[in-house]
Amino acid sequence: MNVNEALYQLGLAVAPGVGDVLIRQLVSYCGSAEAVFKSTASRLVRIPGIGEVTARSVLNPTVLREAETALHRIERLGVRLFFYTDADYPDRLKTLYDAPALLLHQGTTDLNAARTIGIVGTRQATDYGRRITEELVQALKPYQPLIISGLAYGIDIAAHRASLLHQLPTVGVMASGIDIIYPSVHKKTAQDMLANGGLLTENLPGVKPDARLFPARNRIIAGLSDVVIVVEAAAKGGALITAEYANNYHRDVFAVPGLVGQTFSQGCNKLIRENKAQIYTRPEDIIEALNWDQPIRTEAAPLPNLNFTEEESQILTLLRGQSDVHVDDLSWKSQIPLGRLASMLLNLEFQGYVRSLPGKRYRLQ
Structure with a gap:
């Protein structure tokens, strides 16, 4: 990690009123995060979308002091920073209009895994939902996908634990700082995930979970996933928000059908009825849809010498x-x-x- 550049990247992240879109705008015009802070207010206000209030906010000396404090905490935690301009920032997020400018990752997994699947659902999972989750994860073991979920009660934690059981890498995307496991009863599972997977968040250390942060967390789950499967969901809730993001990002979405009238089948049945998700009946539905039954190419055959542009x-x-x-x-x-x-x-x-x-x-x- 380039400590100097990381300090300035964190500075943009902690500056009040500066979100992901404005961070991109600032870096695009100035060339780097460091160049933003070495600019002047009169230059920054000439950037489209950057007014005097934002310029003063960024250049306030307290911003870099706060960023330095955050950097020290990140170093102590052994957390890795990904800024959106970094070469190893997750490829699946790079093209998204609302992707986080900064990510914090703790663990061992490759966020650019060849195959990824998001598994989400209600916090009040039934035995049926947990069984479907377990069976799906077990069936996917030969394909070695990265399993992504939100570390929450219910379907999320079932997906993570099934991944650990079947030795598949799994990442928990958090709506808090990476040092605050929520819910706290999942700390043991989160620690186990660090050895084969990890934890991921856009929030700085010390940030507590907040209602507004959960939908933002859900967009990261959707963006990182090649396919999102909703196992169980009520008529409203975070799982449906994740499915909505996945559709917006042109990801494949599947939903597990449930009994008519069952509370936690309503969301899945609605997704299927409105053609916002394909119906899931067996693991092969996903495997075939994504061509995971085809081998990953490790060696490329030479192309004929033709007159390509x-x-x-x-x-x-x-x-x-x-x-x-x-x-x-x-x-x-x-x-x-x-x-x-x-x-x-x-x-x-x-x-x-x-x-x-x-x-x-x-x-x-």
Whole structure:
């Protein structure tokens, strides 16, 4: 970790009134977090969206002092920082319009795992919901996905514990600082997850869980996941918020159907009825939808020496050695606008070089 740059990145995170969007705006115009703090108020106010109040807020000397205190706590905890401009910031989040500018991660897992699945549901899980969760996680073991959930009561903790039981990596996304496990009764499970998975949050150490932080937490679960499965949910609740985010991010969403009239089947049945989720009946539904039954490519066969354009060659290079890549990731990594990229992918598909998959994902033929 570059300590100096981390200090300035934390400064942007603690500055009052400066959220993820304005952080991106500031860094985009100034070039780095450090450059923001070495700028002047008169220069910052010329940046679109940055008024005098925001400029004064950022340049207030107390901001960097607070950031320094936070940095010391992070170092003591052995937590890793990911700023959105870092090369190892999670790829699945990079293209999202509302992704957190800063993430804190504690643990061993690779947040860019080849396969990821979010498992969410009600805090008041039934035996049925827990059984479905356990059976799903067990069935996914041969595919070694990263299991993502929210460390909450009910379905969340069932997913984490099943992952530990079956030796799958699992990450708990928190609506608090990384040093505050909520609920506290899950501390033992959270500690066990550090050895094969970990904890992730956008909140600085010391931040206590708050109602407004849970929906924000849910967007991270959705963004990190290739697919989100809602096991049980009432007509309203956090699981449905996660599903809504997943749909907005063009992720696959599945819901477990339940008995008509059952409180914690209402949300799942509603998602299916409104075509916001595919019906889940067995683990193979997810495995087949995401082509997880196809091997992950570790070695790329050489492409024939054809007259590809520079951009086409770039796309094919990005797809080489990958099981599949989301169109948003291709656009971000290639810096080719989505409209032109879609046309190029279609052309390459017609020529037999690219194959389109469900969920706006692509792979080499």
